[in-house]
Amino acid sequence: MSAVKEMPVQQTSERSEGDSMLRTRLLQGLTVITMLAVLFGAYVALFVVGTDATQGEVQRIFYFHVSAFAAAFIGFSVGVVGGALYLWKRHEKWDALALAGIEVGFTLSLINLITGMIWARPIWNTWWTWDPRLTSAAIMCLTYAAYLMLRNGIENRELRRRFASIYGILAMSTVIFTLIIIRIRPDTIHPVVIEPQIATQGAATDAEGSFTMSVTISQTLGINSFIWSVFLPLTLIWWRVRLQNAAEHVEQLKAKLLEQ
Amino acid sequence: MPTEGIPQNAEYLYLGLVVVFGILGAYAASIFWRFRNLQKDQQLIKQLQEEDSTH
Numbered sequence: 001m002s003a004v005k006e007m008p009v010q011q012t013s014e015r016s017e018g019d020s021m022l023r024t025r026l027l028q029g030l031t032v033i034t035m036l037a038v039l040f041g042a043y044v045a046l047f048v049v050g051t052d053a054t055q056g057e058v059q060r061i062f063y064f065h066v067s068a069f070a071a072a073f074i075g076f077s078v079g080v081v082g083g084a085l086y087l088w089k090r091h092e093k094w095d096a097l098a099l100a101g102i103e104v105g106f107t108l109s110l111i112n113l114i115t116g117m118i119w120a121r122p123i124w125n126t127w128w129t130w131d132p133r134l135t136s137a138a139i140m141c142l143t144y145a146a147y148l149m150l151r152n153g154i155e156n157r158e159l160r161r162r163f164a165s166i167y168g169i170l171a172m173s174t175v176i177f178t179l180i181i182i183r184i185r186p187d188t189i190h191p192v193v194i195e196p197q198i199a200t201q202g203a204a205t206d207a208e209g210s211f212t213m214s215v216t217i218s219q220t221l222g223i224n225s226f227i228w229s230v231f232l233p234l235t236l237i238w239w240r241v242r243l244q245n246a247a248e249h250v251e252q253l254k255a256k257l258l259e260q
Numbered sequence: 261m262p263t264e265g266i267p268q269n270a271e272y273l274y275l276g277l278v279v280v281f282g283i284l285g286a287y288a289a290s291i292f293w294r295f296r297n298l299q300k301d302q303q304l305i306k307q308l309q310e311e312d313s314t315h
Contacts, residue, residue, distance in 0.1 A: 042277075051266060064280045068280070118276045118279065122267065243294055
């Protein structure tokens, strides 16, 4: 971890060294807590809650699949907040926050997508089908992958930040669409497991692989979703913001060197 | 606990766990390596600045 520790996060004129050290310690502590919390959630999902009688062991993927989407949603929401604040304040720190949120959200949405495919193989007898929910989730992932690629393709920093902010805000529509599609489209086979009564009449009638949410399943999902959507995005986004700050600092040093 | 009738598909769960912790680990590792690369860049810049000042 020496590389992480030694890297200056901000110029010392802006923030005292002691303050920076304290933040590093806090982040390191939070990282340890997050790792332990994720492992605890996994332990509950794998060893405490019982095996589903109709789906078997593979049903346990559900705890990670849903939690990953909840965490990705938080990441993408941070992207929207950071983007909106950048457009308002025009301070680069908000762009760094937006980038961090979206990169973390994208990583977690990949977990959501791939675990869904793995669950589908034994339950739906296929890895992939062009179902409305699966298609919208794939579009969501591709939209954010494009964000990460496109922002690196713009040389002008100010233009890049403005473009990324607007793109990040608009891209959130794919997340909301993915979230609600199983409740409004009757032809999706993706089950509505959480509060299915909210689904409109006739929606998800073709659902395959649904199961009843018992108290222990609800509690296990609650524990995992809480850990994944609070601790994990907070820790990863904090690290990613620090990385971005460090990258900006090195860019400034490079620019100074070229000026000499 | 009776397991009769319960589908035997634990291998898919293991695959899922590999994906979950593999992606999380890979992302954490990518952050670490990017920090290391930045640190190397910074050291190189310092070295170049020192060389520049001695000439």
